[in-house]
Amino acid sequence: IPRRRAQTVLIVLGLMLSTLIISAAFTTGDTVDYSIGDQAYSQLGHVDITVERKSDGNGSSALAASRDVPGDVYAAFKAALSNAKPPDVDGYMGVLYEDVPVVNPESRLSEPSVTFVGLDQDLLAAFPDVVSARTGEVLDVSSLAPDQVFMNESAADQLGGSPGQRIQVYINSVVHEFTIVDIVRDKVLTGTRDAQNREGLVSRLDTLHSLFGNDRVNFIAVSINGGVRDTLSAIDPTEGELKALFRQNNLGLDMGDSKKDGVDLAEQFGNFMTTFFLLLGLFSIGAGMLLIIMIFVMLAAERKSEMGMARAVGMKRGHLVQMFVSEGAAYNVFSAMIGAGLGVLVAFSLAYMLAAIFSEFGISITPHVTARTLVISYSLGVVLTFLTVTFASWRVSFLNIVSAIRGLDDQRHARVRRRTRWVWILLGIPALVVPPLGIWMIMRKGLDIQWGVILSIGGALLGALLFFLGLQTGEAFPFALGFSLVGAGSARLMTIFKAPDRPVYTAMGLGLVIFWGLLAGRRLEFVFGEFNAGIEMFFLSGVAMVTASTFVLVYNSDIILAVVSRAGGVFGSILPALKTAVAYPLDNRFRTGMTLAMISLVVFSLTMMSTMNLNFDKLFLKDESRGGWDVQVEENRNNPIANLPESLSAAGSSLPDRFLAVGRIEMEGGFNAVEVRSREDAKFQNYLVKGVDDAFVDGGSIPLQARARGMASDSAVWDALKTQPDVALIDDFAVRSGFGPQEFSLAGVQIKDNVFDPVPLEVRDPVSGRSRQLTVIGIIAFGSSSNFQGVFIGDRTFREVFGEPEFSVHYVALADPGESKAAAREIESSLLTAGAQAKSLKEIADKNQALSRNFLYLMQAFMGLGLFVGIAAVGVIAFRTVVERRQQIGMLRAIGYKRSMVALSFMIESSFVTLLGLFAGIGLGIWLSYFLVTSKEFPGDSSSYFVPWVQIAAIGVFTFVASLLMTWIPSQQAASIPTAEALRYE
Secondary structure (H helix, E strand, C coil), rough: CCCCCCHHHHHHHHHHHHEEEEHHHHHHHHHHHHHHHHHHHHHHHHEEEEEHHHHHHHCCCHHCCCCCCCCCHHHHHHHHHHCCCCEEEEEEEEEEEEEEEEEEEECCCCEEEEEEEECCCCCCCCCCCEECCCCCCCCCCHCCCCCCCEEHHHHHHHHHHCCEEEEEEECCCCEEEEEEEEECCCCHHHCCCCCCCCCCCEHHHHHHHHHCCCCCEEEEEEEECCCCCHHHHHHHHHHHHHHHHHHHHHHEEEEEEEEEHHHHHHHHHHHHHHHHHHHHHHHHHHHHHHHHHHHHHHHHHHHHHHHHHHHCCCCCHHHHHHHHHHHHHHHHHHHHHHHHHHHHHHHHHHHHHHHHHHHHHHHCCCCCCCHHHHHHHHHHHHHHHHHHHHHHHHHHCCCCHHHHCCCCCCCCCCCCCCHHHHHHHHHHHHHCCCHHHHHHHHHHHCCCCHHHHHHHHHHHHHHHHHHHHHHHCEEEEHHHHHHHHHHHHHHHHHHCCCCHHHHHHHHHHHHHHHHHHHHHHHCCCHCCCEEEEHHHHHHHHHHHHHHHHHHHHHHCHHHHHHHHHHHHHCHHHHHHHHHHHHHHHHCCCCHHHHHHHHHHHHHHHHHHHHHHHHHHHHHHHHHHHCCCCCCCEEEECEEECHHHHHHHCCCCHHHHHHEEEEEEEEEECCHCCCEEECCCCCEEEEEEEEEECCCHHHHHHCCCCEEEECCCCHHHHHHHHHCCCCCCEEEEEHHCCCCCCCCCCCCCCCCCEEEEECEEEEECCCCCCEEEEEEEEEECHHHHHCCCCCCEHHHHHHHHHCCCCEEEHHHHHHHHHHHHHHHHHHHHCCHHHCECCCEHHHHHHHHHHHHHHHHHHHHHHHHHHHHHHHHHHHHHHHHHHHHHHHHHHHHHHHHCCCCHHHHHHHHHHHHHHHHHHHHHHHHHHHHHHHHHHCCCCCCCCCCCCCCCHHHHHHHHHHHHHHHHHHHHHHHHHHHHHCCHHHHHHH
């Protein structure tokens, strides 16, 4: 270790990268878990349980679904709890939410949708959550006069509000003035419902009942004895006691979301992020393991004579293994410690990037790490590296003593006569499926390479078992892994029995690359049937294809050398340096192959992610994904808009003159307000259901992914909504698993279907219990589903099932779609007092894709850490090469090579290997992504495929320049070695 300090540093850096990836992934999970959990605690405050109106479904969120509790039921609830309150209940309180537009005349700012909160002034004692943002003092809502309110911090930021100002609230187009008494912190009880609806006003419950003419509450908040963070263990038993109380008194109430649900969701999301980052980091971890193996093979090569002498004087092979494992453990203990610490720093950097990405959505990300994460990351890093070191040490312990002492290559060949070579090759094929035959082959011939035969036959046999297992179960992972193992094992077995290397490995490599492309593109289904595949196939495909391509490149290296040699005068005076630079890495296949694999593996993953991201961008941002509409106008629930053009004209706007069409969609709350199911034996699931009017059908052109059998065109499907009361359309997310927040999945339609048999669907109002049997006759195209998600039915059918809609969303088609942003601003300003919120559909799509794009950039940055593994490998090889080739450098100088030519030769050598790895990784990424994008399962036009050349070029330039910088120091060292000293070196 002290003899090669620079090399030791590179070894430690290489060994620590796997631990760094693991530590960064776990710390990112800690950060997300802590941030979302802390937000749940801080916003919910003393609200531990919510109670809402009972439904026959699976329950829903009281904060989102507006499943209101009538006044008489609320009174009965208070009476029941006053007689038999569960022991852990500290208090309860009715809460009313109403959305209102607010104007601040003094600041001349307005907000179209602010949550006006009414709190039961008689039951505030258990909820000290209305806290002054200025003084930290708990405020008394019951002290407010009918024309006084508290404003939360988010609303104050948007409206420029401050204590003492008068604001205007519009309810049913009537203006009401209120005085701001104080600014309070953002809480659920002060109007912060979620990350995107944060602005709120707070007043007494009786004040809101008087203003809105009702006596209901949206939900009942329940507080448990204790503080904000120490009540989780009591939530489940208290909910059970409350449910029993509801049944005894026939209250028709049920549990809504609780604080425990929010904290559990935070933990689940944190675990998801940990798993996701670990999966993406597998490419870098795999590259790191390859680097470890290569490092120890190089260490063994440096000490070959020493090892031969040790074996000659009696040291056993096991002692060599122990020696290398001990050295590896010394590296490992310190490198894992450094890696765990640096992983935390990387995760904190990722946290700040995540905070910037999600800041506009009101999600606060705070870096956080736990002691458990540090211990687990360090331990996993040590164990993973130790196992890899042990394997590498076992591998290098196989040596020929005489060859090692003389410093010669270990030439161990199978004693198979030339005339019987092909007999043994033919026998090797049935040996793959008949293990006794393989064992007999080894015993009969007494081969020197028994381990190679055993591993080849064993790998091929395991592959065959996995292959047939995949065929039987329909799972892609064992099928593809098995096929790859059979191919690799067969090729290795054939070369052991003296089949020529190049044609065997070339055929195997090209065959596997083609196989993986066809498998990813679903081009093999007509032979093997359909397979289920998940994200794990991304990693497996990368490893298999990179391994296969590395064999092709390494075993056709002489062709590359011949091409360079015949280039002749093109390179002029640098041709000698170029030839020597190319010849050495091609002569050391193991090192070159390992470095190629490391670089290719990471570049492949980055290319794949960039390419798939671009193709999804193109899909979602296409003009046709907006279905012919340009602006979306969501009306305020308390200020409905009967006719959008007339309302705009009455407000003095001339914008309706530029409208081509105006349509309306009626809705009943969010995901949790409506329930659907596609089979009679299935449970109802929450999902969006929307009623469309005739104008929306006539004015739009939303494309469909699939149509029911018998429907001649997309327009025929949409027209059926106007004339047939029991038909429906649904978005593609309901067919395609893994997209959207919903749990519901439509049965009876496959992703690849363009035509399908009509599918039954039942929709239900969970409050009234009314339901309707419908028939799905169309699937909205994937690109449009992000703008038009849910079940679409005629507005008349919608009202028959759900009654009057809670609110409507109006859609506008403009004569000039390029004016959509300006038109949205004009609509919102013209209908300010009505509280309408207008948005450009193109702007919504751009914003959503920007969020997705930035998140994927973050993922690419994390995966790009693996590039440092390949760069470290280039550096290790460069430093080692200077030591190994001192005599060669002396000979080159003696025959006329200048210092600059020696340095150039080393630089070109590293560049050659790096460029091979780059081109292989980029080519494989484009190859696989092309088959994925043009497959029937990709949600878009199979003839469209886009490549992000700029991003790929940036990845390539960074990797190439970094490898040159890593080679600069050893190349200068090589050039500065005196000729005489180099020739005397042994």
